[in-house]
Amino acid sequence: MNAGTECQPPPLGISSRLSLRREGGIAHFPGLAQPRLVCCDRLGEAQRERLWQLLAEAARCAAAPMATDAVDRRRFHLAIEDAEGRCQWSVELDEQQMPGALLRLWRDHKPLSRG
Amino acid sequence: MTDIQHVSRPFVPPYLLERIASGGSQRLRECARHTLLADRQFRAREGAAHLPQGSSARGQVVRYIYSAGQRQELPGRLVRREGDEAESGDAAIDEAYHGLGATYRYFWEKHQRHSIDDRGMALQATVHFGRDYENAFWDGTQMVFGDGDGELFNRFTIALDIIAHELTHGVIQHEADLVYAHQAGALNESLSDVFGSLVKQYRLGQRVEEADWLIGAGLFTERVAGRALRSMADPGSAYDDPLLGRDPQPGHMRDFVETEDDNGGVHINSGIPNRAFHRLAMALGGHAWDVAGPLWYATLLDERLGRESDFTAFAELTLDNAGQRYGQGSREWTATRDAWRDVGVAVR
Numbered sequence: 001m002n003a004g005t006e007c008q009p010p011p012l013g014i015s016s017r018l019s020l021r022r023e024g025g026i027a028h029f030p031g032l033a034q035p036r037l038v039c040c041d042r043l044g045e046a047q048r049e050r051l052w053q054l055l056a057e058a059a060r061c062a063a064a065p066m067a068t069d070a071v072d073r074r075r076f077h078l079a080i081e082d083a084e085g086r087c088q089w090s091v092e093l094d095e096q097q098m099p100g101a102l103l104r105l106w107r108d109h110k111p112l113s114r115g
Numbered sequence: 116m117t118d119i120q121h122v123s124r125p126f127v128p129p130y131l132l133e134r135i136a137s138g139g140s141q142r143l144r145e146c147a148r149h150t151l152l153a154d155r156q157f158r159a160r161e162g163a164a165h166l167p168q169g170s171s172a173r174g175q176v177v178r179y180i181y182s183a184g185q186r187q188e189l190p191g192r193l194v195r196r197e198g199d200e201a202e203s204g205d206a207a208i209d210e211a212y213h214g215l216g217a218t219y220r221y222f223w224e225k226h227q228r229h230s231i232d233d234r235g236m237a238l239q240a241t242v243h244f245g246r247d248y249e250n251a252f253w254d255g256t257q258m259v260f261g262d263g264d265g266e267l268f269n270r271f272t273i274a275l276d277i278i279a280h281e282l283t284h285g286v287i288q289h290e291a292d293l294v295y296a297h298q299a300g301a302l303n304e305s306l307s308d309v310f311g312s313l314v315k316q317y318r319l320g321q322r323v324e325e326a327d328w329l330i331g332a333g334l335f336t337e338r339v340a341g342r343a344l345r346s347m348a349d350p351g352s353a354y355d356d357p358l359l360g361r362d363p364q365p366g367h368m369r370d371f372v373e374t375e376d377d378n379g380g381v382h383i384n385s386g387i388p389n390r391a392f393h394r395l396a397m398a399l400g401g402h403a404w405d406v407a408g409p410l411w412y413a414t415l416l417d418e419r420l421g422r423e424s425d426f427t428a429f430a431e432l433t434l435d436n437a438g439q440r441y442g443q444g445s446r447e448w449t450a451t452r453d454a455w456r457d458v459g460v461a462v463r
């Protein structure tokens with residue numbers, strides 16, 4: 001497990017936003033490939049801290065070897081953006097490497113179902 | 116149609132607070148679990164050396180179906196193997212078993228190919244992969260099928276062309292080994308769709324005008340506004356749904372999509388060569404596996420097809436192979452040239 005400090009996420013401020021994007025799979029669905037955003041101003045301090053821990057975990061897990069011959073697999077792209085939408089940090093990982101809680105976060109932020 | 120309602124949605128996910136008290140040890144446990152999982156998969160991919168016994172008799176398939184039991188583990192538990200003729204009663208297991216059989220039979224009877232590597236490699240598939248897992252993939256050694264989430268997607272073994280699509284990725288890996296990005300990746304995807312559709316047509320005994328030319332018909336639940344994942348006859352028309360979005364496939368080079376998403380659009384721009392194949396098959400009539408299929412197969416095996424080939428390189432080779440088989444200026448040669456011109460790929 002490589003816990004290089006250089007891949008650690010920056011501290012999450014009140015104006016930070018987390019973007020979670022999933023791509024790949026057997027087909028490209030534009031609707032499902034849209035980035036899903038988590039705005040930190042809606043989180044309490046403890047939640048921001050927990051989120052930061054999950055991102056740090058994702059960064060460590062992303063260091064594991066990837067499948068080279070695999071096709072139709074899915075990948076996640078995580079990015080922290082500042083108030084102006086500038087990317088401050090990002091990491092890409094195979095869906096197998098994605099921490100369960102972040103996976104649930106991506107799931108729960110899908111566009112609302114039709115009425 | 117970017118629906119980002121969720122940005123303004125009240126957001127209090129309880130699991131962000133879950134276990135926060137237990138702190139580091141829990142995080143370490145979680146990460147260790149994921150790392151272990153990844154390691155195991157990496158070992159599973161070390162090569163076909165770890166596959167079970169294959170088939171030494173040409174024309175004889177050897178299949179192994181495993182169940183991951185809703186976990187994300189490969190290969191899982193062996194649930195049906197070659198010669199187990201009794202149906203298991205589990206739809207995913209039985210569909211995978213018969214789907215692999217139908218795909219083997221197509222490649223053997225139409226192209227004299229003995230399994231994925233033409234040397235009798237065991238056909239291994241895992242079903243019930245993950246919970247609500249809405250995908251299927253080729254991991255470099257075996258096929259993997261999820262059960263779908265039941266909301267948008269049914270189980271992925273439900274469509275024979277999807278099973279054949281994944282198996283064909285294995286064939287491609289052992290032949291041209293097209294790089295999985297940009298145009299070469301889109302060719303990789305298109306070849307998997309072409310043979311996926313051919314396997315289905317052959318199984319159903321369909322003539323070109325009887326085939327639906329869809330990829331993955333039956334995968335969507337009735338809640339999705341769509342027919343399938345892709346349409347080879349009319350790329351871009353397969354679905355238009357509030358959640359999935361609109362089928363992004365072009366059917367002509369003028370609409371080629373430049374993107375870094377999806378490995379450079381491998382599942383997007385594959386619509387262009389898909390449609391070229393459909394045009395050729397329709398122009399020739401009869402069964403797509405009689406002329407068009409063998410031409411594409413010969414091109415996949417052609418040593419001149421490099422790993423980073425683009426559409427034009429592939430098209431030129433299909434035309435050259437048509438010339439060698441039927442003669443330049445023949446009906447087959449002309450139809451091949453016109454099919455590529457119809458989708459805007461410049462050939463001689």
Ligand SMILES: [Zn+2]
Nearest residue numbers: 026072304307
């Ligand atoms: Zn594919």
